[in-house]
Amino acid sequence: MEWSIRLVASASIIVIFLILLFVMREAATLFVSASTTATESTSSSAPSGDLVPESYDPGAADAPSSSEPEVYNPDAEEPATAEPAGEPGAPGQFIYASKNPKYPEIYNPDTGLLPADIDDVESEAETPDTLARQNVLTKLAGDSWQPVGEVPKFGLAPLLIGTAKTTIIAILIGAPLGILAALYVAFFAKRRVREFVKPAIELLAGFPSVVIGFFCLVTVASFIQDLTGVQYRLNAVVGGIGLSLAVIPIVFSIAEDALSAVPKTLREASLALGSTEWQTAYRVMLPAAAPGVFAAVLLGIGRAFGETMIAIMATGNAPLSSLSPLEPARTVAATIGSEMGEVVWGSEHYGVLFFMGVILFVFSFSLNAVTELYVKKRLIKKFQGQ
Amino acid sequence: MMQTSSSSMPLPKRLIGFFAVTIAMTAAVAVLGIILGMVGSFISNGGDGVTWSFLSEFPRNNNTEGGIWPALAGTTFLVLLMTILGVPVGTATAIYLTEFAKQDSWFARSVRFAVNTLAGVPSIVFGLFGVGFFIQFMGNGIDSWFGTTSFGDGSLLWSSATLAVLTLPVVIVAVEEALRAVPRDLREASLALGATRWQTIVKVVIPNAVTGILTGSILAVGRGAGEVAAILFVGVTYSSESIPSAVTEKFMHLGYHLFVLSTQSPDVDLTLPLQYATTLVLLGLTFLLNLTAILIRSRLRKR
Amino acid sequence: MAKDLPLKIEAHDFSFYYGAKQALHSITLGIPERRVTAFIGPSGCGKSTFLRSINRMNDLIDGTKTDGHMVVDGVDVYSKDIDVVTLRRRIGMVFQKSIPFPKSIYENITYGLTLNERPSKSDLDSIVESCLRRSALWDEVKDRLHHSALGLSGGQQQRLCIARAVAINPDILLMDEPCSALDPISTGKVEELITELKDTYTIVLVTHNMQQAARVSDFTGFFLMGSLIEFDRTRSIFTSPSKKETEDYITGRFG
Ligand SMILES: Nc1ncnc2c1ncn2[C@@H]1O[C@H](COP(=O)(O)OP(=O)(O)O)[C@@H](O)[C@H]1O
Numbered sequence: 001m002e003w004s005i006r007l008v009a010s011a012s013i014i015v016i017f018l019i020l021l022f023v024m025r026e027a028a029t030l031f032v033s034a035s036t037t038a039t040e041s042t043s044s045s046a047p048s049g050d051l052v053p054e055s056y057d058p059g060a061a062d063a064p065s066s067s068e069p070e071v072y073n074p075d076a077e078e079p080a081t082a083e084p085a086g087e088p089g090a091p092g093q094f095i096y097a098s099k100n101p102k103y104p105e106i107y108n109p110d111t112g113l114l115p116a117d118i119d120d121v122e123s124e125a126e127t128p129d130t131l132a133r134q135n136v137l138t139k140l141a142g143d144s145w146q147p148v149g150e151v152p153k154f155g156l157a158p159l160l161i162g163t164a165k166t167t168i169i170a171i172l173i174g175a176p177l178g179i180l181a182a183l184y185v186a187f188f189a190k191r192r193v194r195e196f197v198k199p200a201i202e203l204l205a206g207f208p209s210v211v212i213g214f215f216c217l218v219t220v221a222s223f224i225q226d227l228t229g230v231q232y233r234l235n236a237v238v239g240g241i242g243l244s245l246a247v248i249p250i251v252f253s254i255a256e257d258a259l260s261a262v263p264k265t266l267r268e269a270s271l272a273l274g275s276t277e278w279q280t281a282y283r284v285m286l287p288a289a290a291p292g293v294f295a296a297v298l299l300g301i302g303r304a305f306g307e308t309m310i311a312i313m314a315t316g317n318a319p320l321s322s323l324s325p326l327e328p329a330r331t332v333a334a335t336i337g338s339e340m341g342e343v344v345w346g347s348e349h350y351g352v353l354f355f356m357g358v359i360l361f362v363f364s365f366s367l368n369a370v371t372e373l374y375v376k377k378r379l380i381k382k383f384q385g386q
Numbered sequence: 387m388m389q390t391s392s393s394s395m396p397l398p399k400r401l402i403g404f405f406a407v408t409i410a411m412t413a414a415v416a417v418l419g420i421i422l423g424m425v426g427s428f429i430s431n432g433g434d435g436v437t438w439s440f441l442s443e444f445p446r447n448n449n450t451e452g453g454i455w456p457a458l459a460g461t462t463f464l465v466l467l468m469t470i471l472g473v474p475v476g477t478a479t480a481i482y483l484t485e486f487a488k489q490d491s492w493f494a495r496s497v498r499f500a501v502n503t504l505a506g507v508p509s510i511v512f513g514l515f516g517v518g519f520f521i522q523f524m525g526n527g528i529d530s531w532f533g534t535t536s537f538g539d540g541s542l543l544w545s546s547a548t549l550a551v552l553t554l555p556v557v558i559v560a561v562e563e564a565l566r567a568v569p570r571d572l573r574e575a576s577l578a579l580g581a582t583r584w585q586t587i588v589k590v591v592i593p594n595a596v597t598g599i600l601t602g603s604i605l606a607v608g609r610g611a612g613e614v615a616a617i618l619f620v621g622v623t624y625s626s627e628s629i630p631s632a633v634t635e636k637f638m639h640l641g642y643h644l645f646v647l648s649t650q651s652p653d654v655d656l657t658l659p660l661q662y663a664t665t666l667v668l669l670g671l672t673f674l675l676n677l678t679a680i681l682i683r684s685r686l687r688k689r
Numbered sequence: 690m691a692k693d694l695p696l697k698i699e700a701h702d703f704s705f706y707y708g709a710k711q712a713l714h715s716i717t718l719g720i721p722e723r724r725v726t727a728f729i730g731p732s733g734c735g736k737s738t739f740l741r742s743i744n745r746m747n748d749l750i751d752g753t754k755t756d757g758h759m760v761v762d763g764v765d766v767y768s769k770d771i772d773v774v775t776l777r778r779r780i781g782m783v784f785q786k787s788i789p790f791p792k793s794i795y796e797n798i799t800y801g802l803t804l805n806e807r808p809s810k811s812d813l814d815s816i817v818e819s820c821l822r823r824s825a826l827w828d829e830v831k832d833r834l835h836h837s838a839l840g841l842s843g844g845q846q847q848r849l850c851i852a853r854a855v856a857i858n859p860d861i862l863l864m865d866e867p868c869s870a871l872d873p874i875s876t877g878k879v880e881e882l883i884t885e886l887k888d889t890y891t892i893v894l895v896t897h898n899m900q901q902a903a904r905v906s907d908f909t910g911f912f913l914m915g916s917l918i919e920f921d922r923t924r925s926i927f928t929s930p931s932k933k934e935t936e937d938y939i940t941g942r943f944g
């Protein structure tokens with residue numbers, strides 16, 4: 001009995017691994033199938049019936065017609081892999097096999113090979129593949145993002161710049177507001193006021209991000225344009241403001257928790273030494289809660305760069321490499337959000353989007369690991385000595 | 387003689403003090419102002435649009451007229467299915483963490499770490515996970531094993547499953563908090579009467595944790611109702627002729643509907659009243675849910 | 690009573706209320722300057738409340754109310770034009786549990802000094818040294834001034850808190866059961882310190898330990914259920930108490 005509930009409890013751990021595994025797996029098509037893309041780009045022997053049903057296209061746009069048959073190439077270099085036959089989803093056939101001839105090996109319990117192993121095996125065996133993978137990396141290192149076109153360009157630089165730009169703006173606005181509001185609620189507000197302000201700000205955390213995005217789109221954008229006379233209505237500043245609205249409640253509630261967790265006796269001791277409430281708040285309580293406040297900012301950063309809807313709706317969503325905050329920007333998350341719906345599943349573009357998903361995951365994972373392992377330890381150390 | 391008159395603190399210091407308090411207060415007021423401004427703008431621009439027919443009719447004329455009924459229904463189905471899939475797992479995890487795990491055991495710490503990590507993963511990554519795991523792996527797997535064709539594509543089912551995973555930490559944290567509020571004596575009293583651990587959990591702990599399970603579910607539903615990024619490519623659709631009748635169908639969603647209306651339609655200004663009204667409904671819904679949860683929670687904490 | 694000594698603190702009909710609950714009933718007494726005055730009495734009788742009324746620490750608790758007068762240096766500390774912050778700067782306080790700030794030893798001492806001024810580094814250094822020497826801590830910590838104060842032992846932490854209070858050069862030191870969490874050796878050191886400091890400061894000491902009161906104090910007040918039963922020279926209180934309750938308490942018949 002106990003072990004069964006223990007098993008269920010491990011769901012969260014399993015999910016983490018599954019996320020990593022399956023998002024990476026889709027991204028891995030990029031590296032594994034790239035060789036076929038590069039070497040036999042003209043081949044179009046893939047039955048188109050394989051592609052269309054799988055591409056999901058909410059816009060009913062004609063994007064799938066650019067289904068780039070060269071992306072998956074069923075006529076394999078390895079004869080061992082069966083030529084995909086029959087309709088997708090036909091009984092007994094795993095659709096993935098039709099897309100990528102190498103994939104069956106991944107599931108093959110006999111060889112026990114993982115995608116990584118395949119990479120290794122191949123890089124020793126086949127030089128073209130190594131080349132191709134370098135190609136993918138050079139593509140990602142390029143400086144422009146034009147995923148659809150004659151020669152698709154998958155340079156991540158504009159997206160990383162856009163993400164950095166909007167995240168920095170969001171944190172510059174959101175962190176001080178959140179921390180100061182937390183200080184006010186924790187130390188300066190009367191109890192009545194506190195009991196109203198705290199839940200009100202926490203309600204903001206429950207605002208759907210699409211609603212915040214909409215507000216920025218119709219109201220904040222016009223406001224900023226009127227204020228600055230800027231050329232582009234939607235730009236990194238508008239996006240950053242929108243993201244800060246998502247950041248504020250997170251920073252606020254974590255910082256407020258940290259500040260309230262500082263023992264009340266410290267406040268008494270400080271006041272007894274003849275310091276004022278504000279001196280106590282800024283010089284004793286805030287430093288004592290510093291690791292927690294730091295954690296609040298870290299998690300705020302995580303929220304800002306990972307947020308999708310606000311970023312799609314309010315930044316202008318143009319992949320420019322400009323550093324100017326008043327020009328449009330596009331974030332990594334927004335790119336996944338706006339392009340995944342139109343991409344051909346299994347294509348190189350698809351792989352790149354998943355690769356960016358891996359980046360987001362790894363980044364948020366690291367931020368969380370830092371807060372969990374480092375910051376909490378610091379906090380405990382701070383209050384227990386040694 | 388002791389100097390105790392009020393002017394003993396130097397003026398610049400007092401100015402700094404005034405500034406230090408005022409700036410903190412201003413920050414709080416500013417945040418409140420933004421919230422009120424946002425809500426106010428939605429109410430004043432969208433209030434008139436929220437009518438019975440708006441709630442009960444299908445969209446017409448390529449989403450430029452009519453109501454949001456299928457989006458409302460789709461969102462409801464989505465969060466219900468999500469709750470059914472996610473809350474039991476979340477509750478079980480919370481029960482494990484509070485009732486069974488030794489607090490600093492390796493396993494309990496890993497679970498906690500995973501829950502916190504999960505809470506921080508961007509929702510778009512859950513969307514990709516939905517594609518890679520639920521649709522590509524599970525869905526296609528089911529299709530190829532059972533000869534069906536309907537699972538290997540985005541659907542209500544996979545969207546709910548994706549959101550169930552996404553809201554798992556919300557449920558776990560809420561239920562755990564409720565379980566911790568159950569007094570230790572109660573458990574010990576039950577154990578002392580000769581009840582087994584399981585009997586104690588089922589008869590004593592869970593009944594006392596019902597509010598927590600309720601809060602967790604409500605919060606999860608509130609989160610799920612507003613979450614768009616995670617379901618963008620896992621089954622949501624921008625237009626539908628009917629209410630979904632099977633879990634393998636695609637569905638409309640309030641948040642996605644708002645997104646499509648405000649960014650994807652050819653004439654965005656034309657539908658602005660509809661956008662405001664949709665926003666108001668969506669916000670009203672999540673607002674009510676969150677408020678309920680906050681109220682239940684604060685009552686729980688006082689106890 | 691010691692009518693001949695100048696009084697530093699005087700309470701006149703002083704009453705204190707936590708909401709509706711009255712914790713102090715019309716206390717009237719005078720605390721002489723540069724002496725150690727001890728308050729004894731069973732737990733919950735209002736000793737801490739009285740002590741915290743002197744520097745108005747009770748202001749921090751919502752819904753409290755006072756009546757009568759609490760006079761320090763001839764000024765009523767509850768009158769309108771009193772600045773609490775300044776009042777507290779002139780009255781140091783040491784708590785039952787040592788409360789070092791989670792900062793370095795050095796910063797703990799200099800905290801109060803740097804609140805309103807920016808003394809030079811050398812001034813600070815010399816004050817830190819002299820305060821630590823006065824509290825007999827210097828030799829123990831001089832090599833780790835910039836380490837966290839939380840690394841000190843309980844007794845050292847409490848002496849650091851005394852040094853920290855002394856650093857802002859108050860006239861009065863209030864100590865609320867400063868030794869109750871300490872072992873006998875540390876207690877001895879703190880008591881020695883108190884005896885040493887009384888030449889400079891007016892010290893008010895709350896203790897539940899009658900031997901301690903007898904050892905270190907010059908005057909003793911006995912509280913019972915919010916009232917001051919008896920106040921006199923310590924010697925008289927312990928040898929010839931005038932009230933039956935005092936005698937019962939001292940001889941250990943209750944409390
Ligand atoms: N913050 C408070 N709120 C309400 N009542 C209090 C508070 N602090 C102390 N009291 C009450 O006031 C009385 C005196 O307490 P206290 O001065 O702490 O006694 P002592 O220090 O002599 O043990 C006690 O009955 C106690 O319950």
Ligand SMILES: [Mg+2]
Pocket residue numbers: 736737738
């Ligand atoms: Mg006391």
